[in-house]
Amino acid sequence: MAIEHPPRKRARLRHSMFFALSLLACMTNAQAAGPSEVASADRATWPHALNSPAAFDRASRAEILAFGHELALSEAVDDAALAQRLKLKQIDRASVDKIRARFWQRLSANYRLASRACAPRETFCQPAADTAALRALALAFNAAPDNAYAAWRGDAARFHRIYLDEQLRLAALFPRTSSEIDTYSADEVDGSELPDRQFLLTFDDGPSAAGGNTDKLLRVLREHRLDATFFVLGQSLQQQVAANPKLSTAQRYAGMCVASHGWEHQSHSRWPQWQDSVLRSAALIKAQAGPLYAPLFRPPYGQRLADSGGFFREHGQRVVLWGIDSQDWNAKMTPTDMQGRLLSLMLLWRHGTILFHDIHDKARIALPWVLQHTRGAGVHWVDCKDYPARG
Known part of the structure; x- marks a missing residue:
């Protein structure tokens, strides 16, 4: 015998089922682009x-x-x-x-x-x-x-x-599964437009807990007099603000640029709430980071809707992708693997935006090695405040 549910309960069940299916679709879509093997070079x-x-x-x-x-x-x-x-x-x-x-x-x-x-x-x-x-x-x-x-x-x-x-x-x-491999319009940037030998450092998925990987990485960047754009998750930032009310986000990221990676780390190509994710995270980051806030959005997995450009223009946001993936998030990659990969790709592409994740510890280890091995080579690290170029 079929079980009869009252209308309100049926509505909740439909919503739960829709959310579960949407989440499954996002997970399937997000994982579809993952290779079975990733490249590492022995420099x-x-x-x-x-x-x-x-x-x-x-x-x-x-x-x-x-x-x-x-x-x-x-x-x-x-x-x-x-x-x-x-x-x-x-x-x-x-x-x-x-x-x-x-x-x-x-x-x-x-x-x-x-x-x-x-x-x-x-x-x-x-x-x-x-x-x-x-x-x-x-x-x-x-x-x-x-x-x-x-x-x-x-x-x-x-x-x-x-x-x-x-x-x-x-x-x-692509385009069935969107990613960083291609842009949808000139409004989107991926670093390929940078001049020769110029590279931009970017870090996704933070912030980590106070005293964790994010703060360790920030110390390394400052020691080397570098800056970077941190694409933070709204939910993670909100949690850190609540856990450490005396820790100023603006002071924590001093000298850096802080932009949005969405509210949650979900594919923004199939998530029904993707617009709310963009707006909520931007509002929180702007309120917490103040002058460090950059009106930029990096979609998780690089996945966004092909026709979303109008929305971002309307809200003064710009989609920022990347051209060099460090693969630091990948458990198959050690810091040494990352070092060789990064240097080989910098030599190959000669300019571009580099993707790291500050919630992992590998960039903090690999980046100083890359800096050491390119010293004197004419490499320039772009000031995050100058990217993308305004006007």
Whole structure:
């Protein structure tokens, strides 16, 4: 016999079921983009220090050719084989082709930048005047130029093959599953528009409890005279304010920029309350952080609605994505793994927004190593207060 529920109870049950299904959809959507393997590089295989702009450029050219080689090889893989390789049931071919084309454009521009000051017979410096020429050069780059680079070439082949699959997986799912792999409009920024050798530090998911990872990381940043944008969760900030009423958010983040990561860490592409999440978190952060508040929103998992641009413009918010994922949130990655990954991707892309998470301890360990190994290389760390550029 069916159980009859009064109307109010039936309404509550429908709401509970709807919320559960929505949450499940968000979780499925959020987890869909996760790769089964993540790339880490062994920078000890590179035979030179990166202690000058010329040294940075040489290593940059090498990484561009190594990644370009894997990218060119992937273009010969048909859709069925690519779906199997990426462990997906289907792929969005148009999205994959669009991202590949964008990669080639960026690689070509970066290779020209890295080749401007080549000395005669400089390593990894064959001319490539355009994208087609670079593609041909990269496709032929299947061995180290001499024994000094043999260990690096073997490690780079593995690293870039896995890293490319990370990116192609995101592209194959887009736009069905949105992510940082592409922007929906010029209103959204991901760091690819930054000048050469300029990088922005960003940290998501905080704040942690007082005295925890967030505060430890803040000390490291200040020791190195760096700043960063912290994309905080409204719910976490509210909890920390309640637990530590005498701890000023503005004082805690002094010298930094504080922006929104939403109220809760849920996908904002399918969560019915996503607009409330954006507005509530922004209002709380502005009230607590004062002049440190930046009217920016970073969607959890990079997931947002394709037609949400009007909402963000109306409320004076701007979506900020990223181009270099440290993978510090991934249990498979150690701080050492992160170090090699970060440096290789900085050499490959030459500029961009770096994603970290201050609730984890890995960035505090890995970042000083990256700073040490790029000292003298001409790398510039962008002031968070200057990004995105106003006007």
